[in-house]
Amino acid sequence: MRRKLAAGNWKMHGLLADLSQISALNADHPDPATDILICPPTTLIVPACAAINGGAVQIGAQDCHARASGAFTGDLSAVMLKDAGATAVIVGHSERRDAHEESSEDVRAKSKAAHAAGLTAIICLGESLAQREAANTLDIIAGQLSISVPDTAVAANTVIAYEPCWAIGSGLTPTPAQIGEVHDFIRARLTTRFGEAEANGMRLLYGGSVKPGNAAEIFEVSNVDGALVGGASLKAEDFTPIINALKAAS
Numbered sequence: 001m002r003r004k005l006a007a008g009n010w011k012m013h014g015l016l017a018d019l020s021q022i023s024a025l026n027a028d029h030p031d032p033a034t035d036i037l038i039c040p041p042t043t044l045i046v047p048a049c050a051a052i053n054g055g056a057v058q059i060g061a062q063d064c065h066a067r068a069s070g071a072f073t074g075d076l077s078a079v080m081l082k083d084a085g086a087t088a089v090i091v092g093h094s095e096r097r098d099a100h101e102e103s104s105e106d107v108r109a110k111s112k113a114a115h116a117a118g119l120t121a122i123i124c125l126g127e128s129l130a131q132r133e134a135a136n137t138l139d140i141i142a143g144q145l146s147i148s149v150p151d152t153a154v155a156a157n158t159v160i161a162y163e164p165c166w167a168i169g170s171g172l173t174p175t176p177a178q179i180g181e182v183h184d185f186i187r188a189r190l191t192t193r194f195g196e197a198e199a200n201g202m203r204l205l206y207g208g209s210v211k212p213g214n215a216a217e218i219f220e221v222s223n224v225d226g227a228l229v230g231g232a233s234l235k236a237e238d239f240t241p242i243i244n245a246l247k248a249a250s
């Protein structure tokens with residue numbers, strides 16, 4: 001049985017004063033039936049780990065460099081993120097694929113670096129609106145999946161997040177049938193590549209405008225093992241109902 005995962009991606013939001021939101025989540029979910037992960041901006045990883053103080057909430061990062069160290073001004077390696085207290089790192093988010101022109105080859109290299117550092121890689125995939133309207137969604141997902149996921153992936157170190165670009169921050173969400181189609185497809189592809197035992201253990205998250213009001217319906221969809229949540233993860237009062245909906249679906 002896969003453990004459910006509620007992951008929050010704070011993106012470029014959050015100051016020291018906002019650590020109180022992480023403390024509140026930590027206090028409200030002392031022994032979660034689901035895994036809870038917050039990926040704050042990198043500046044908050046160390047103080048967030050201190051705020052959690054051994055509690056159940058885990059702290060992750062939003063990106064890493066593919067190399068462990070070197071002359072890469074402004075970059076951070078997976079080894080550094082692990083050293084700071086992160087347990088996971090998001091790679092291949094569409095905002096990085098778009099704004100930083102990251103390719104699926106880049107994402108694979110970053111995922112490999114995450115694995116080598118002992119971090120869980122949360123590998124993001126998703127189609128644009130034009131690609132969905134052209135009925136190319138599954139082809140796009142197949143291509144991103146096969147290139148972005150490295151051979152070092154196993155159930156214990158890899159999470160796949162399906163995030164349709166057009167659903168991110170837009171208030172739009174695919175129908176449950178559309179989400180289920182993509183998640184079932186991803187599971188089948190992972191099974192072909194990694195074998196049933198390993199693929200069955202890999203968690204698949206849905207991301208894109210998950211809110212307290214639609215979370216329960218999304219978590220009923222087959223092969224949805226949790227969510228990667230942006231805006232609604234910033235406040236504990238918004239994220240907690242999503243976590244509770246996930247627990248209820250477990």
Ligand SMILES: O=C[C@H](O)COP(=O)(O)O
Pocket residue numbers: 009093163167168169170207208209210228229230231232
């Ligand atoms: O990583 C999170 C996703 O981009 C979803 O963001 P959102 O929940 O604000 O739509």
